[in-house]
Amino acid sequence: MVSSIASQRDADAFRALNEEWISRLFTLEEEDRAILGDPFGRIVGPGGDVLLAREQDSGTAVGCVALLAYPDGVFELAKMAVAPAAQGRGIGRRLVAAAIERARARGGTRLFLGTNSKLAPAIHLYEEAGFVRITRNRLPVADYYARADTLMELT
Template sequence: MQIVNFEPRHAQAWKQLNEAWITQLFKIEPKDREVLDHPKAKILDHGGHIFMAEAEAGGEAIGCAALIALPDGGFEVAKMTVSEAARGTGLGRLLMAACIDRARALGAPRLYLETNSSLAPALGLYEAMGFVHLPPRETPYARADVWMELIL
């Protein structure tokens, strides 16, 4: 497995990986559609980053995660998922480490994320990586009921 920067060839996998987990548990919301249909325009062109996990160099995409630039210089970790076949392999930890490493290298003050309390494995990973819970706040996502932050 390897973590690589998003390239145009990843666009379909980016969309499919995220649609798979979201529709399995929730529903696609307008904010999802924006970033899934237009990752370059909505994430990359605004100073964000997308990581893709490949089974092998240039191979099948089996996971992804995005860093969406925030006004304070931090990043929101978003659309992090691993294909069902690759779950339990430590790939989620590798993707989160790539997010943390990139944010630190760019001098970001923090990482922020929104998630759902039913996603126990994800919550466990975030807590293990040092994220702490925040009070509720406004969000464009109906499914978000957990807010977390990692000060870098």
């Protein structure tokens, strides 16, 4: 089941899921801390959304993805995470599909993301969803994550 962020408990799960993988594989950047520390103010308030995948029985959040809103129908797919114990069950695929659908429902005409070449399963997932690789000069933002060495978009 995938649903939008609705409570501080959801915000805490969003932060914990992302801090786990970012800290394990990379370094948390200031922008990570700002977004993860205030998803309602930094994501939801400006027109984006945070989607959470939950275990059917317990309702526990086991995955998440954020949609950050930019002007002119542009959205960023960001902060996607699936708990290690829940990986391999199609949760990431469902989250990406739900995020694409949500961006379109909000008038999105372009969806972009940054990832890292170390994350081959994620890149494969994005390519399956129709994302194509782009160069840094195609990003709609000037300053972007240092760890993002693979940039993609869906139009």
